[in-house]
Amino acid sequence: MSTDATTPARATEPDAPPRPPWWQGRSELLVAALVLGIAGFIAVQTAAIPVPTGTEPPGPRFFPTLVAVFMGAVGLALAVQVVLRPARPAQAAEQAPGADAAEDAPVRIDWRCLGIVVATMTVFIAILQPVGWLLSAALLFFGIAYALGSRRLLFDAVLSLTFSSLIQLAFVAGLGLNLPAGILGGIF
Amino acid sequence: MDVVDNLMAGFANALSPEYLFLALVGVVLGTAVGVVPGLGSSMAVALLLPVTFHLDPTGAFIMFAGVYYGGLFGDSTAAILMNTPGQASAIATAIEGHKMARRGRAPQALATAAIGAFIGAIVSTALVAFFSPVIVELALRFGPAEYFALTVFAFVATSAVVSNSAVRGLIALGIGLAISMVGIDSLSGAERFTLGVPQLFEGFSIITVTVALLAVGEVFHVAATAHAGGGVGGSLRRAGTPWLGRADLRRTFPAWMRGTLFGLPFGSIPAGGSEIPTFLAFGAERKLAARRARRGTGEDEFGNGAIEGVAAPEAAASATAGTAMGTLLGLGLPTSATAAIMLAAFQQYGMQPGPLLFERNADLVWALLASLFIGSVMLLILNLPFAPLWAKLLLVPKPYMYAGIAVFSSLGVYAAASSMVDLWLMLILGLVALMMRRFDIPLAPVLIAVVLGPVAETELRRALAVGQGDVSVLVDGGITLGIYGLLLAIGLVVAVGRLRARRAAGRAAPPVEAGRG
Numbered sequence: 001m002s003t004d005a006t007t008p009a010r011a012t013e014p015d016a017p018p019r020p021p022w023w024q025g026r027s028e029l030l031v032a033a034l035v036l037g038i039a040g041f042i043a044v045q046t047a048a049i050p051v052p053t054g055t056e057p058p059g060p061r062f063f064p065t066l067v068a069v070f071m072g073a074v075g076l077a078l079a080v081q082v083v084l085r086p087a088r089p090a091q092a093a094e095q096a097p098g099a100d101a102a103e104d105a106p107v108r109i110d111w112r113c114l115g116i117v118v119a120t121m122t123v124f125i126a127i128l129q130p131v132g133w134l135l136s137a138a139l140l141f142f143g144i145a146y147a148l149g150s151r152r153l154l155f156d157a158v159l160s161l162t163f164s165s166l167i168q169l170a171f172v173a174g175l176g177l178n179l180p181a182g183i184l185g186g187i188f
Numbered sequence: 189m190d191v192v193d194n195l196m197a198g199f200a201n202a203l204s205p206e207y208l209f210l211a212l213v214g215v216v217l218g219t220a221v222g223v224v225p226g227l228g229s230s231m232a233v234a235l236l237l238p239v240t241f242h243l244d245p246t247g248a249f250i251m252f253a254g255v256y257y258g259g260l261f262g263d264s265t266a267a268i269l270m271n272t273p274g275q276a277s278a279i280a281t282a283i284e285g286h287k288m289a290r291r292g293r294a295p296q297a298l299a300t301a302a303i304g305a306f307i308g309a310i311v312s313t314a315l316v317a318f319f320s321p322v323i324v325e326l327a328l329r330f331g332p333a334e335y336f337a338l339t340v341f342a343f344v345a346t347s348a349v350v351s352n353s354a355v356r357g358l359i360a361l362g363i364g365l366a367i368s369m370v371g372i373d374s375l376s377g378a379e380r381f382t383l384g385v386p387q388l389f390e391g392f393s394i395i396t397v398t399v400a401l402l403a404v405g406e407v408f409h410v411a412a413t414a415h416a417g418g419g420v421g422g423s424l425r426r427a428g429t430p431w432l433g434r435a436d437l438r439r440t441f442p443a444w445m446r447g448t449l450f451g452l453p454f455g456s457i458p459a460g461g462s463e464i465p466t467f468l469a470f471g472a473e474r475k476l477a478a479r480r481a482r483r484g485t486g487e488d489e490f491g492n493g494a495i496e497g498v499a500a501p502e503a504a505a506s507a508t509a510g511t512a513m514g515t516l517l518g519l520g521l522p523t524s525a526t527a528a529i530m531l532a533a534f535q536q537y538g539m540q541p542g543p544l545l546f547e548r549n550a551d552l553v554w555a556l557l558a559s560l561f562i563g564s565v566m567l568l569i570l571n572l573p574f575a576p577l578w579a580k581l582l583l584v585p586k587p588y589m590y591a592g593i594a595v596f597s598s599l600g601v602y603a604a605a606s607s608m609v610d611l612w613l614m615l616i617l618g619l620v621a622l623m624m625r626r627f628d629i630p631l632a633p634v635l636i637a638v639v640l641g642p643v644a645e646t647e648l649r650r651a652l653a654v655g656q657g658d659v660s661v662l663v664d665g666g667i668t669l670g671i672y673g674l675l676l677a678i679g680l681v682v683a684v685g686r687l688r689a690r691r692a693a694g695r696a697a698p699p700v701e702a703g704r705g
Contacts (some may be wrong), residue, residue, distance in 0.1 A: 002284065002642075011204055028627045031629070034623075042369075045380070045381050046380075049379075049380050050375070051378060052376050052377055056649075057652070057653060057656070057657055058648070058649040058652045058653060058657075059376055059378075060373040060375070060376045062649060063369065063645040065364065068364060071359075071362040071366065074358045075362075075364055076357060076358060078355050081355055081484050104684060109412045110412055110413065111412075113412065113414045114412045117407065117411040117594075121404075121615055121618075125611045128602070137595050138597070140594055141592065141594070144411075144594050147414075147587075148414055148586060149586075149587055150585065150587035159588070163595065164595065167595065167599060171603070175240070176534070177238070177603045178603070179602070183639070
């Protein structure tokens with residue numbers, strides 16, 4: 001593919017190292033490792049599945065065995081493909097001809113922004129039960145808005161609380177869904 | 189005629205004020221979600237699943253149908269105005285549609301899309317209604333081996349054939365199958381892959397999987413690429429009447445018809461939804477325009493915003509959606525990610541789509557079919573004059589939009605079962621989805637595999653049990669042979685096409701790696 005030739009060239013352009021490190025363009029090996037890991041997990045767990053007595057021949061272990069073998073095979077195939085052809089082809093450009101291909105092309109991951117988002121969501125899940133929907137959902141909204149670049153802190157705080165209370169009102173009072181009340185439980 | 193009577197009863201049912209209201213809510217909400225950049229109709233259905241929990245089944249599915257069609261409409265509105273298609277079905281529309289919008293012909297492009305989608309939906313729904321007895325009769329002749337063949341077809345077609353890279357598609361399939369096996373085995377009662385966690389005995393909830401992969405994954409993806417500026421901004425809003433002139437109509441009408449014809453067959457086969465037919469329709473229009481230009485009977489506007497390039501893919505996409513509903517209802521076979529979610533919704537109400545559904549829940553089926561017509565009309569009315577209004581939704585700042593999506597996702601996942609385990613799974617699967625997006629691994633095969641995995645396993649084991657271990661029962665009979673033969677033929681066509689494309693690319697640029705594979 002023609003894009004194969006251009007991508008590594010672009011990577012080496014900034015006047016520094018003549019040869020990119022071996023990992024350049026091969027980070028997808030992580031995916032292959034994960035797939036092989038899942039295959040291994042399925043294989044080990046499958047062996048441990050208790051087969052109830054009186055089960056007809058293709059028992060509960062039959063299909064998992066097939067899936068484990070299948071995943072092992074595709075994981076290996078991906079690993080081989082990535083090693084032989086690093087710097088994955090810019091498929092984004094093929095997928096969306098005419099759309100901004102640059103947007104989907106391999107972009108450096110913004111770890112800080114992603115970190116805040118993931119951390120916010122983790123905290124939200126952790127405190128949802130003890131603290132209750134109203135405050136924890138407001139925190140989730142606030143944290144993600146902050147991570148994505150909103151800096152009107154006071155306005156955002158008010159907006160977050162309004163948003164989570166509106167949902168509480170609409171879904172708990174209106175539709176009868178069950179959301180954890182938490183520390184504010186007594187008020188409502 | 190039987191069908192007409194049934195359909196009339198369905199209309200009588202669906203035209204009740206309550207159901208009309210639900211259909212309206214469905215199309216409005218669906219359009220709203222579809223307009224959001226990066227979100228399409230399958231996400232609209234997934235996010236709004238919890239909203240429908242407290243409705244009766246008929247009302248819930250009427251609303252779903254509205255959300256499904258509304259999501260398609262909203263997605264193409266976003267594709268035209270912002271060049272942000274949320275789903276494969278709107279990508280082809282975005283190519284010429286956004287160029288039309290840049291030339292100041294946004295209202296015409298939106299009207300073309302809306303009418304095209306309307307025509308596709310009406311024609312395909314009518315076909316489904318009138319051919320449903322045939323589909324049901326066919327389905328009644330299906331045994332375990334036939335159903336297993338259908339699932340294999342769905343798996344291979346969505347993962348290996350539709351994706352750009354067969355290996356990555358198959359990896360997505362494997363992940364989905366792995367997820368689908370968690371829980372208690374329905375045939376033997378054995379507990380599998382639960383690690384002893386009681387909340388996992390019933391397996392992963394499809395709502396958790398869908399919302400995590402599509403919505404949470406999208407939020408993470410936006411966060412991970414936030415510094416790149418994103419595609420939001422530079423929108424095009426221009427007032428003006430959306431009416432098409434006579435010259436436009438003369439060009440769009442045949443294109444709508446051709447697009448519908450491309451879409452109809454693809455909804456009924458599990459080939460990953462509307463990606464293939466929309467691009468086939470788009471390609472056909474481009475070739476036709478080039479031929480007209482050569483003959484001097486018209487000009488070739490492709491590349492500068494050709495109205496045919498909006499009309500045909502849009503009609504194809506909604507025709508696919510219509511026949512996909514038919515296949516889902518008649519065969520119980522989801523042919524797209526959205527249909528897979530709707531199948532899960534049926535299962536939640538304890539119903540199994542398929543021939544029996546037409547017997548046991550005839551009221552629901554016909555009311556649903558009738559509401560598909562009603563929903564299409566509502567969407568046309570809503571979209572023709574108000575499409576530019578929808579674009580106003582894009583004025584919501586990006587941080588608030590995605591914060592809102594995150595809150596709604598968590599709400600949906602938690603409310604489905606009031607389970608904290610589901611929320612943690614959502615977080616983990618969201619990260620998996622981010623990784624998959626980063627490496628161009630398609631998400632749709634995961635959803636198809638999660639829904640159809642248990643079906644495939646059950647039918648395979650039943651077929652083998654009947655044959656007492658003899659594998660040849662799987663290819664015994666005309667229907668199974670036909671299905672595998674069709675799959676083989678499609679595979680060959682795709683393989684040859686890819687080989688030719690690769691060779692053409694190789695001629696354009698000298699091959700880099702000669703000794704590959």
